Amino acid sequence: MAMGFLACAVVLGGGGSPNPATEILLQLAFVAFGLAWLWVPSSDGRVPIPRTATFWLLCGLVLALPLVQLIPLPPGLWTALGGQENRAAALALVGREHGWQTLTQSPARTLAALLAIIPALFAFLATAALDARGRYWVVGAIAGLACIAALLGALQVSLGAANAPYLYVENNRTLTGFQANRNAAADVLLIGIAAAAAFLAPALGPSSSSASGAGRPHGPGITLPGDRRAAGLVLAGVLVVLLFATILTASRTGIALLGPVLLGVWLILRPALADLGRWRLVPVVAATLAIVLIAGWALQGGNTALGAIAERFAFADDARRELWRDGWFATTQAWPSGIGLGGAQSAMIAAERLEVLAPPLPNRVHNDYLELALEGGVLALALLAAIGLVLVRAAWSSWRERPAERALTVLGAIILLVAAAHSFVDYPLRSMAMACLIGTGAGLLMRTPRRSASDETGA
Numbered sequence: 001m002a003m004g005f006l007a008c009a010v011v012l013g014g015g016g017s018p019n020p021a022t023e024i025l026l027q028l029a030f031v032a033f034g035l036a037w038l039w040v041p042s043s044d045g046r047v048p049i050p051r052t053a054t055f056w057l058l059c060g061l062v063l064a065l066p067l068v069q070l071i072p073l074p075p076g077l078w079t080a081l082g083g084q085e086n087r088a089a090a091l092a093l094v095g096r097e098h099g100w101q102t103l104t105q106s107p108a109r110t111l112a113a114l115l116a117i118i119p120a121l122f123a124f125l126a127t128a129a130l131d132a133r134g135r136y137w138v139v140g141a142i143a144g145l146a147c148i149a150a151l152l153g154a155l156q157v158s159l160g161a162a163n164a165p166y167l168y169v170e171n172n173r174t175l176t177g178f179q180a181n182r183n184a185a186a187d188v189l190l191i192g193i194a195a196a197a198a199f200l201a202p203a204l205g206p207s208s209s210s211a212s213g214a215g216r217p218h219g220p221g222i223t224l225p226g227d228r229r230a231a232g233l234v235l236a237g238v239l240v241v242l243l244f245a246t247i248l249t250a251s252r253t254g255i256a257l258l259g260p261v262l263l264g265v266w267l268i269l270r271p272a273l274a275d276l277g278r279w280r281l282v283p284v285v286a287a288t289l290a291i292v293l294i295a296g297w298a299l300q301g302g303n304t305a306l307g308a309i310a311e312r313f314a315f316a317d318d319a320r321r322e323l324w325r326d327g328w329f330a331t332t333q334a335w336p337s338g339i340g341l342g343g344a345q346s347a348m349i350a351a352e353r354l355e356v357l358a359p360p361l362p363n364r365v366h367n368d369y370l371e372l373a374l375e376g377g378v379l380a381l382a383l384l385a386a387i388g389l390v391l392v393r394a395a396w397s398s399w400r401e402r403p404a405e406r407a408l409t410v411l412g413a414i415i416l417l418v419a420a421a422h423s424f425v426d427y428p429l430r431s432m433a434m435a436c437l438i439g440t441g442a443g444l445l446m447r448t449p450r451r452s453a454s455d456e457t458g459a
Helices: 002-012 020-039 053-069 085-092 107-128 132-163 182-204 228-248 252-256 258-269 274-280 282-300 304-312 320-334 344-351 368-401 403-422 432-444
Strands: none
Touching: 002 020, 002 107, 002 132, 002 432, 020 107, 053 107, 053 368, 107 132, 107 432, 132 182, 132 228, 132 403, 132 432, 182 228, 182 252, 182 258, 182 403, 182 432, 228 252, 228 258, 252 258, 252 403, 258 403, 320 344, 320 368, 344 368, 368 403, 403 432
16 A cells, blocks of 8 residues: 555656646545555554654644644734734735734645645655565665656657657656656656665675575565576666666756765665675776766767756756745745745745746745745744754664664665755655655654564564
8 A cells, every 4th residue: 555655646746736636636545545544454453553752753743834824813912923014914904903813824725735745644654654574665666666757758758849748738848757847857766766776785685695596585574586696787777777867857956966866875785785895896886987978978979858958057047046036035024934834926926026027937936945934934944953853863763773774764864865955946845746755765764663473483
């Protein structure tokens, strides 16, 4: 069920707010999977729910902001908060300045934002409730979905804009896979690179080799056919495909994040490849350098698709700078209470300067941290800092207490770091597909459920 819901999230949740129909389908899928999760018992007859305090603390921190913003407050309280002056003046025109009001200036939008958070929390719950074996299969599903997205993206690039199978009308006419946004597509592929390494890392270890090749242990309780060399070839092929697919998204930040992600892949694979020695790794390093040289030659050789990608790194006329200026102004007007989750677009339209007016509406600030400050004020930033501290502590505890599952820990950290880094110039938190992947990454950092006595004895 966790794998099935994640597949629905990646395929249906990539359209963003301009495509509400697919998001509604994803929310309905969440209802179906959520009820099934509660009704279908696990092997021990219990509903699989995380038992750790860290899980419930994170859920409470995530839900606190929209819930607080939806509570009606008396006039003496909400008018005393900073950032409410313009709102009070507007309500005074219709004689409603003395009524009870919520902190959010658009309760309907904030309620919609709250409902959009729930599927991501279910992905968090589903992953955190699984044991290590189940989590490995979820990781394998992420890698498989990324590969399918890359193959779909290859069709999109090769067939051209007129005939390409794009899922959404609003896209950048580059490789987007199941996403409408090139940046979200790059994030999915980057996460897929790390997921493929984490899924196949146990198969690359020296203990996984089998003389007969009939079967080898793969992760906790998983057995797959093949041998160590075959697993290495599969991983190398997947990494190359996903690496070039990431480049073809033309996402500048996504391409820049390839280096840190590959460093994380090295950290994941290092224990499995420790016995090879430095000289056995020479072919791998040589192949990597060959890939880089080929890509550089293609960028300089007049390749249309890759040449257009290279031109994007000139950073000419980047509209983000203007959006950030308008977003900062809107934030100062609503500080410190914020305008409410989901209200960024209306605030950006009101704050847009005349000299930068253009037909496209400013739907996002293109900086999730600034947008969060605009919508949630000081409370949102405090909750974000608390969530970050809890996740860092969970990652450290997982690394220290579960050495056999460090590949999963590193993958969870990579998922969160990719989203955190891209949030400086984009809005991965606003994509339901990415939000569910972020929830999965956080779930990988949670303590695995205790196994029963029969599991401990291998029965």
